[in-house]
Amino acid sequence: MPRIVFFITQQYDPADPVLATTIPQVHALAALADEVVVVADRVDRSALPPNARAYSFHSRFKALRGLKLLAALVRELTKLRRDGVVITHMCPVYTIISAPLVRLAGVPLVMWHTHWKADLVVKTGERVASRVVSVDRSSFPFPSSRKLVATGHGIDVSSFSPRQMPFASQPLRVLVVTRYSPAKGHETVVRAVGIAAAEGVDVQLDVYGPALNDEARTFRARVERLVEELGLGDRVRLHDAVARDDLPALFETADLFVNNARGGADRVVFEAGASGLPIVASNHAHDDVLDDAAFFEFDQPESLARLFADAASRTTDESAAIGERLRERVLSRHSVDTWATGLLRAGGR
DSSP, X not given: OOSEEEEEOSEEOTTOTTXXXXXXXXXXXXXXXXXXXXXXXXXXXXXXXXXXXXXXXXXSSHHXXXXXXXXXXXXXXXXXXXXXXXXXXXXXXXXXXHHHHHHHTTOOEEEEOOOSOOOHHHHHHHHHSSEEEESSGGGSSOTTOTTEEEOOOOBOGGGSOOOOSOOOOSSEEEEEESOSOGGGTHHHHHHHHHHHHHTTOOEEEEEEOOOOSHHHHHHHHHXXXXXXXXXXXXXXXXXXXXXXXXXXXXXXXXXXXXXXOOSSOOHHHHHHHHTTOOEEESOGGGTTTSOGGGBOOTTOHHHHHHHHHHHHHSOHHHHHHHHHHHHHHHHHHSBHHHHHHHHHHHTOO
């Protein structure tokens, strides 16, 4: 495995609501390498492993950010030539910027990317990278790429303890954690609550997530109107984003986690699984963790309502057994340690 890791990401900050997951990933890489160099727009150096250094490319100007990134690469290139790898994390444009210098120097360039959307930037990144790493083939928009290596999702399982609280069936406490977006399928989940309630299932839904832009805020308002139109104000509550440190407590007090996002495998599904929380999902990118009976159709609330009824009819022991299976699968297939090992092997020479 490479001894030096040059890791480029957007933000390296444990307080970041989206990218805080990068911190344990870098620590896992550092446990396998002699040295890690983190390069990001914002860097919290107090969160670095002992054998890590960092550069910031922060600037108001996009061109200057790119130049600062290249300057950091130039400073480290001699070491990287000897036994190093450059990893770009969830931003293919960093792969494109780095490629001319890195590939010319003979240093492996590995692009970590997990998102369903195919565009020219991702395609170009795939072309100039040495290897592409993703959760699995379904989580990368060009699954036939011969450069693609699957490593699992890289979950810091140590942050999610096995469940201690008993499950409840009345009411069934359903949890959704995802950003507000039409691609996340909130409306189907809300309609499923209405259908299940009309059929006698005592179900309550809590939704947590950020509204990151005007489109997202408009969509959240649309979901709020749907809740009102369906008369579900006493069953459905829409919340703002939750801090990552608060996720384990949310998982602990829920009975069922729902993921209705389009596209590739969604990290929060594996985090819920690591907590021993039963999960239902519409996306078969999660089929190496979930049982066959845990899937429903993306735009068919009736199929999700049936899963609500099934979950409400289970005993506490049955729900606990499902949660234990999920945690074991996440541990063996999607832990941050297996992720780091797979990523560095992909960057081996």
